[in-house]
Amino acid sequence: MRxxxxxxxxxxxYAGNRHNVGFMVIERLREQSGAPSLSQKFQGSFCRTRVGSxxxxxxxxxxxMNLSGQSVQPALHFFKxxxxxxxxxxxxxxxxxxxVKIKLGGGTAGHRGLTSIVQQCGGTEFCRLRVGIGRxxxxxxxxxxxxxxxxxESAVLADVLERATAALADVVVRGAQAAMxxxxxxxx
Numbered sequence: 001m002r003x004x005x006x007x008x009x010x011x012x013x014y015a016g017n018r019h020n021v022g023f024m025v026i027e028r029l030r031e032q033s034g035a036p037s038l039s040q041k042f043q044g045s046f047c048r049t050r051v052g053s054x055x056x057x058x059x060x061x062x063x064x065m066n067l068s069g070q071s072v073q074p075a076l077h078f079f080k081x082x083x084x085x086x087x088x089x090x091x092x093x094x095x096x097x098x099x100v101k102i103k104l105g106g107g108t109a110g111h112r113g114l115t116s117i118v119q120q121c122g123g124t125e126f127c128r129l130r131v132g133i134g135r136x137x138x139x140x141x142x143x144x145x146x147x148x149x150x151x152x153e154s155a156v157l158a159d160v161l162e163r164a165t166a167a168l169a170d171v172v173v174r175g176a177q178a179a180m181x182x183x184x185x186x187x188x
Contacts, residue, residue, distance in 0.1 A: 003076060005089065006060050020091075022091065022113075028165045035047050042072075042078070067116055068114075088127070091145060098132055100131055102167060104180070108124075133145065
């Protein structure tokens, strides 16, 4: 089993924010897999499903981004999973909008959701699916991540989410390294 976690902030106020792209990808995968509705568990919204022949748990922490680890750690513990079975989907400022990249381990680049997971779960040795949101041309980073996608971005967001969902499914079915080889080279 793998635990697939989408990062974001709970509630309708944040639903369309750039920071919630992790939620969007996990929700798309849930719909494509025919999984049941998410229920409340592990301080998050959770369900189990299958991707290909693999059993997965889908988790959307409801703790707010900066406390994501408080949801992820109990889920890992409950299912007796280690960090290698964890895949986290998150927004990435350091990638241009629309880029989708898979990464194994490494630092958090100041992403507070990732930092919380590292602190609560005890390491960085998990797979990340990074969905590029780009840096703001001006203004605060916080304002950028907590704002909705622009009209131009929204026009192509469905395609970005589809590519990210396909990459995530590939991580589950083929493994992170094979998925990286297939998806990282072709991404912007």
